[in-house]
Amino acid sequence: TQLLEQSPQFLSIQEGENLTVYCNSSSVFSSLQWYRQEPGEGPVLLVTVVTGGEVKKLKRLTFQFGDARKDSSLHITAAQPGDTGLYLCAGTFTGTASKLTFGTGTRLQVTL
Amino acid sequence: DAGVIQSPRHEVTEMGQEVTLRCKPISGHNSLFWYRQTMMRGLELLIYFNNNVPIDDSGMPEDRFSAKMPNASFSTLKIQPSEPRDSAVYFCASSLRGYQESTIYFGEGSWLTVV
Numbered sequence: 001t002q003l004l005e006q007s008p009q010f011l012s013i014q015e016g017e018n019l020t021v022y023c024n025s026s027s028v029f030s031s032l033q034w035y036r037q038e039p040g041e042g043p044v045l046l047v048t049v050v051t052g053g054e055v056k057k058l059k060r061l062t063f064q065f066g067d068a069r070k071d072s073s074l075h076i077t078a079a080q081p082g083d084t085g086l087y088l089c090a091g092t093f094t095g096t097a098s099k100l101t102f103g104t105g106t107r108l109q110v111t112l
Numbered sequence: 113d114a115g116v117i118q119s120p121r122h123e124v125t126e127m128g129q130e131v132t133l134r135c136k137p138i139s140g141h142n143s144l145f146w147y148r149q150t151m152m153r154g155l156e157l158l159i160y161f162n163n164n165v166p167i168d169d170s171g172m173p174e175d176r177f178s179a180k181m182p183n184a185s186f187s188t189l190k191i192q193p194s195e196p197r198d199s200a201v202y203f204c205a206s207s208l209r210g211y212q213e214s215t216i217y218f219g220e221g222s223w224l225t226v227v
Contacts, residue, residue, distance in 0.1 A: 042116075042203050042218025043155070088155065099168060100145075100216070102155040 004089055004103035012109045013079055020075045021106040023089030029069045030092045033100070037086040046074075079110045114138070116219035118204050124225045130192040133222045136185055137206030145216065146179055146189050147203040155203070161187065194226045 005024045013019055023032070031050045035043035047056050049065040049072065056063045060083075062075040076083055089103045117136040125131055137144050146158040159169040164181045172179070176195070181187040191198055201221040208215075 041220055042205070044218070045215050090155075099157055099160070099171075101157075104154040 004091060004101055006087075006089060006103040006106050008106060009104070010107050010109075012111065015080055015110055015112050016078055017110075018075070018077050019079060019108070020073055021087055021108070022071065022073050023091075023103050024071045025091060025093075027070065027093050029065075029072075030094050032065060032069075032072050032089060032091045034063055034072070034074055035088040035090060035102075037088060037105075038084075043086075043088055076108075079108075081110050081112060084108060084110050116204055116206050116217055118202075118219035118222050120222055121220065122223045122225075124227065125194055127195055127226055128193045129226075130190065131194045131198075131224060131226075133189040133202050133204075133224070135187045135189070135204030135219060137187070137204070138217055139185065141206035141208050141217075142184070143207045143209060143216075144181060144187050145205040145207075146187070147205065147218075149201045149203060149221070150199075158189070158202075191224075194224075196226045199225050 007022045011019060031048060033048045034046045036046055037043040047058060047063045049063060052067045052069045054065040060077045064073045072089060086105045086107050088105045090100045092100055116138055119134045142163050144161040147155050148158055149155045156171055158171045159179045160167050161181045164184055177191055179189045201223050203218050203221045205216045205218040
């Protein structure tokens with residue numbers, strides 16, 4: 001069973017601060033996705049990365065996939081209250097392409 | 113366009129009762145997923161259908177859980193008999209083509225409480 005560890009579990013910061021959350025696995029990802037989930041809603045896909053070393057940007061969010069494809073990070077610049085939510089990484093692994101395994105998530109709160 | 117539609121949004125039931133959760137995927141999507149989310153275990157895949165056929169049901173906890181997809185626009189997840197440990201949010205999701213080739217869209221979830 002592949003495990004995805006996310007850190008930190010909880011993060012409370014003030015508006016304007018920068019932050020980084022991490023996703024790690026002991027196995028090599030075939031692909032990795034980041035989702036954001038708001039209270040009372042389902043997760044919403046933010047990005048998919050497939051190539052080691054890949055960097056993708058989505059406005060103030062920067063996603064990086066590790067060279068060895070075993071880890072990823074999400075960096076948010078100048079956080080805003082609207083960034084509040086649960087950030088989930090999810091990956092597929094070689095031989096289990098039909099199963100997307102989710103991490104336990106990082107719960108982010110951005111206050112004014 | 114309508115997203116993935118789940119019902120009921122909230123259900124409270126007594127232990128031992130049958131629970132049926134329903135899902136209407138996005139029209140035209142051929143992959144459907146049932147997930148369960150709890151604080152302790154996070155988001156877990158229960159079962160995955162492709163073209164209405166179950167492809168991977170290894171995440172179904174036990175025989176008390178069953179899922180069907182009689183046609184491309186409807187799926188059910190049934191728990192019989194229900195137990196307090198089944199309390200969770202159950203999400204249905206759909207995609208055009210599996211995981212890696214297209215985006216997965218989640219419904220708003222069915223919040224189940226078994227007392």
